[in-house]
Amino acid sequence: MRALRSPVVAAVAVAAALTVVSGCAAKSDSKGGKGVIEVAASDNACELSADTFPAGHVRFAVQNKGSKVTEVYVYAPGDRIVTERENIGPGTSAEITAEIKPGHYEVACKPGMKGDGIRQKLTADGKGADAKRDPRLDAAVAAYRTYVQQEADRTLPAAQKFADAVRAGDVAEAKKTYALSRVGWERTEPVAESFGDIDPKVDVRADGLEDGQKWTGWHRLEKSLWQEKKISADDKKLAAQLIDDLKDWQKRVGTADITPTSMANGAKELLDEVATGKVTGEEERYSHTDLVDFQGNVEGAQKAYDLLKPVVSKNDPELTKELDRQFKEIHARLDDHRDKGSADGFVSYDTVGKEARKKLSDSVNALAEPLSKLAAAVAVTK
Structure with missing residues (x-):
């Protein structure tokens, strides 16, 4: 979800000193x-x-x-x-x-x-990327493309339950189904965002609106359900529009341009989403269902990594060891906040204290640093 975010400095240091030069060739x-x-x-x-x-x-x-x-x-x-x-x-x-x-x-x-x-x-x-690409990377791209389509296909029934509850005026049921309707989107967000026009319709927050843009999508409905505590006639129309926009995403996701490096960069983008929206509590500021989104982002990042891992483990075995360790750690931190009695499986994020949030943030930063090296490891040719 693209929105104005607070400064979070977790950038990757460039290996050598950079000097901007003029020129017409790279x-x-x-x-x-x-x-x-x-x-x-x-x-x-x-x-x-x-x-x-x-x-x-x-x-x-x-x-x-x-x-x-x-x-x-x-x-x-x-x-x-x-x-x-x-x-x-x-x-x-x-x-x-x-x-x-x-x-x-x-x-x-x-x-x-x-x-x-x-x-x-x-x-x-020129002619494009290296001709001698490891066939395992082609297999990873094919498997990831299938995964992304499956997540889009699974999202529509879940989102339909949410939209039906909104259109029926059932606040309690809409709250119950809200977070679960977003899981597939959160797992594959970078691919959805690559189209440019879908994300602003379905996942924008109030502070991410451009001048003159009408606020639509999940978070506008989230505000109605949790802050306004009622469903308006306009909300019912927005629920129908959300389904139309998600169907557009479902139809187009198979045409996304996916490469091994875009998978790797997408995994890092998902961790950036966690760092700048979920850990801070800004993403789900009304419902406090941030931990569901958090898990979805982490699962999506790990899926991309797992598919690329056979090649990365050959090119940079130390990186795979560190990523395996950090993914295990971040899942453990999420497990600290499970709630079997809730509809979505997690405690409300407004009940997570400052120290616990810091632990979550530290885990995110510890994973983001090695994850930022994944694309370079994938691009290595031997």
Whole structure:
């Protein structure tokens, strides 16, 4: 869910000092000639070291030279998200490894993490990614595509129960089914968000609305159920619209452009979602069902990792050991807050104290750091 977020500095340090240079071709690194584009983001500029680069695996090395938290997106035509990195704090750096097909793109730096961003055009030329890709990565992509479609298919019946309760004016039943209707979405959120237009319709919070945007989707209904404690005629219309928008997502999810690096980056994005919305309690500020979303994000991240693990364990065995350990740890922290008597299996997040929230946050940060290295490990060719 894309919304204005508080600064959370968990960015990945760039391995070498970065100097923004002018030029019309991407620099090459020392490992097989893969491109690196340096991005200097500030409060009023987005400078690239190149406007053309070889298609295939490319690293975007980002420095935030501004005073605001920023995020960087790479868009294909139609504002389809190819890759992204959020929550890059002032004075910090981040590195994004992605597989880019030949074509025309835009890089957007978004100071304050709102709006369309400051954009620069760039072109990927050539034939594309390394021809000798490990066949296990192709299998991982195929399996992940199946997983994403299955989650979308499973979401619709759960969301329909929620929408039916809203349309019937049944506040109690709508509350009971609300969090469970969101699980599949939370597990696969980066793929859903890649389309650009669906997420703002179904999962935006009030503080993420653009000027003139009507508030629709889950969180508008959440506010009605928990804060206003009633269901209006407009809410019933919004419930019907939510189902229509989710059906659109279900239909389109099979067309998503999925690569091994997008799977890896998506896993990191899911942890960013936890750090900036779930742990803080901002995501489900009315219902306090944040732990359900938290679990969904972690499960989705682990699914992507598990599918990529056969290759990553070969390329970086120490990374797999650390990721295995940290996933186990974060599940243990979630288990501390189970409640078998609740409809969704967790305690209400407003009952989780400051110290317990810190433990959850520490677990998220401990997992996010090695997870940020997953895409680079996937991109290694031997």
